[in-house]
Amino acid sequence: MKNTIYSILAITGCVIIGKLTAYLIGGLPSSLYGLICFTLLLHFKILSADRIKLSIEWAIKNMSVCFVPAGVGIIEHFELIQKHGLAIVFIIFISTFILLTIVGLLFERTMDKQNNVHITNRSTLS
Structure with a gap:
């Protein structure tokens, strides 16, 4: 349950950062800025990939919806x-x-x- 909350907070934070970036800079959709932020946070190990893994796997399995x-x-x-x-x-x-x-x-x-x-x-x- 802790990992799920961690994942939700991490993704929500990236969405908010993406919206702020799109508002301030423009040029790209906010979702793309959010994905870039999420990728960078994972790449530089600011976010734990192990803690997010199960939530991401669940999202991929249910993506067809x-x-x-x-x-x-x-x-x-x-x-x-x-x-x-x-x-x-x-x-x-x-x-x-x-x-x-x-x-x-x-x-x-x-x-x-x-x-x-x-x-x-x-x-x-x-």
């Missing part, structure tokens, strides 16, 4: 899906491909810079 309204919305607009379905699928595949390509290239560039810095630091130490 969140997607039922989206499925109902698709069925309500079935004519549009029939009419523009191939275009929607094409756009999804192309945008996903572009996104993965950009992320991959940025990752490679970042890793190359880190490797060059690491090699430069080694050569200056020798």
Whole structure:
């Protein structure tokens, strides 16, 4: 029970921080700022991942409930899906491909810079 309360307080705190950040800075949705905050707190071990683990596993198991309204919305607009379905699928595949390509290239560039810095630091130490 203590871990559940800990999880609820941690997630609530991140949601509040996300809302404040979105209000002060703007630019991104507050939920995204909250997720970034939650990730950073876990990464830097400010929050205990072991204490949050069971609550997160429960949320993932029950996540399908969140997607039922989206499925109902698709069925309500079935004519549009029939009419523009191939275009929607094409756009999804192309945008996903572009996104993965950009992320991959940025990752490679970042890793190359880190490797060059690491090699430069080694050569200056020798």
